[in-house]
Amino acid sequence: MDIRNTLALQAYAQSRLAPQTPAQPTEGSAAAAFSAAVAGFTDTLAQGEAQARAAMTSGADPHALVTALAQTELAVETAVTVRDRVVEAYQEILRMPV
Numbered sequence: 001m002d003i004r005n006t007l008a009l010q011a012y013a014q015s016r017l018a019p020q021t022p023a024q025p026t027e028g029s030a031a032a033a034f035s036a037a038v039a040g041f042t043d044t045l046a047q048g049e050a051q052a053r054a055a056m057t058s059g060a061d062p063h064a065l066v067t068a069l070a071q072t073e074l075a076v077e078t079a080v081t082v083r084d085r086v087v088e089a090y091q092e093i094l095r096m097p098v
Helices: 004-019 030-058 062-095
Strands: none
Touching: 030 062
16 A cells, blocks of 8 residues: 555545634635625625514514615615626636636
């Protein structure tokens, strides 16, 4: 048996046993900015859903419902625009000659 195969097998076994902790994005990095944007997006959606639920069940303020729904609509439109730009950039990269 080749020693390299044995070493590779041992390294693989050790990596499977090691606890997997997700890497935290560093402050000021693109990953941190993206994480903050996604967190803000989900918070906006949750607030809109909570306002809608409150309006349907307990007759909450309709003005607050309209404001929450407008913010949710803006957040979804922004996410769709960002997604479209990312897809366009990816397609441009694929069209580049190698």
